[in-house]
Amino acid sequence: MNWGDRYISHQFVKIYWDEVTWAIRTAYPGIAMARMTAEDVHHEMTEGDEITEPPARVRYVDGKLEIKDQMKEYADRGTELDEMNLYDYFTLTYHTKDGIDNEEDDAPDDGDEDVHPQPKRRGRRRNRRVAYLERSERKGCRVFRGNNMETVLHFIGKWFPSRKDGNSAYYAAQVLALLKPWRTLRDLQSIWPTMEAALQSFLIGACDETHRIIENIEYFHQCSDSARARRDQESTQPGSGGYYRAEGDGSEGMSGANPEEEIAFTEEDVERARAARYAAREVVYGQRALLIARERGIFRELPTDTGERMGVAQATRRETEMFEQWGREVAAMTRQNRGQVERPLELNPDIGDFLERRCQLRKRWRRSCPH
Structure with a gap:
């Protein structure tokens, strides 16, 4: 175009x-x-x-x-x-x-x-x-x-x-x-x-x-014959689920006596199928890239150490109820509207202590920060 x-x-x-x-x-x-x-x-x-x-x-x-x-x-x-x-x-x-x-x-x-x-x-x-x-x-x-x-x-x-x-x-x-x-x-x-x-x-x-040029003409037939031989070999393998060409009249038939018979797969078949999901050229390319990276020192010989994560305990039923209560009280707090407070709210002692501790931590953090 x-x-x-x-x-x-x-x-x-x-x-x-x-x-x-x-x-x-x-x-x-x-x-x-x-x-x-x-x-x-x-x-x-x-x-x-x-x-x-x-x-x-x-x-x-x-x-x-x-x-x-x-x-x-x-x-x-x-x-x-x-x-x-x-x-x-x-x-x-x-x-x-x-x-x-x-x-x-x-x-x-x-x-x-x-x-x-x-x-x-x-x-x-x-x-x-x-x-x-x-x-x-x-x-x-x-x-x-x-x-x-x-x-x-x-x-x-x-x-x-x-x-x-x-x-x-x-x-x-x-x-x-x-x-x-x-x-x-x-x-x-x-x-x-x-x-x-x-x-x-x-x-x-x-x-x-x-x-x-003559050899290139012959190369086409070499590729065609090799592909045909490979298909014939794969079709005659047991459990391949393919077809085979019957001898004599050239007719084709199922490779098994009972086409409805269930084929038993092994762990090797599963691993082979997983490996076949990716193109061989891409796999070789990735493996070669990792090898070059290791030779150049990009990756460490040993796995990188990671810091231990602190365990987090599951909240108890009382803590869950308290958290829900805090949520309701925070949602019900009166917000400023043009500098005026419409309705005062008495805080629960528990949430009041929580907010007071939060303010103290914020002040302490501000004093520790460099100016």
Whole structure:
């Protein structure tokens, strides 16, 4: 909303990866699609399966509707960007509707919103610009992002498959489409007999950044597999009250024979539940803070001694009655109203002695106070 009530450290650029996978399956009909979801559901496409094209994305530019095709936009990049892969193309550059002769930099046009004419304004020196291929007849150009523009790609669609999946060819094709420069999808396999061989040849000369991206893709599956294994382990533990997955047909059932049977909790379970109320990170933070405080001498080694509190005896029945009587007599005392006393009051001897002692203590305290 641009209200200024939050700080965004990075700019996110959406990459619609389903369009890429659809194009790969169209260019290589023999490639099967693996790991459809994060739950490790596999589906092998056969020659007779119909390849469904993802819905087209359109935008409104200068009064006209245009189809936004990121793959076609990448393939039409200028010759100066021949060695730039798809990942770097959208991370390091952005599209602008103005040509390379424009003296100012417009805002990045990486979103799906409609593009409207922007007012001309003076600003910093423009960044490097690269025109699209002339034969593409594409308007605008690519502008290199500034050094202070932190950009992160946001992939929309199914996540990349794992290298451990059964279909290594489909995995290799997606990695090559993301990290290997290409003009057409036929350049992915190139002269190599298989997609796996093409990937191995590409990784031999790849930089460290490319290998890091591949490991980050695999890290998603490692986290997903670890979380799934942990859930399965917790669900099969006795007394967990969870569910287990039956062997064979994949159905789920209760972990106990009688779901209404009462679960017996132990003292260890209670202590574990109490400890789980607080986040482990907060507990470790507090323990570390106390340790530093003790090392710096902020806290004493032994507990601080406190003075002995004088015991207070409970009032007797006679004292309670006397206190109530004093309260009634004090409430009935005549108060001064504009310097006149409306009704005199004879004090009870007991309360009179109490007030006299109070006056004497006040005078003694005043004499002892320094002036």
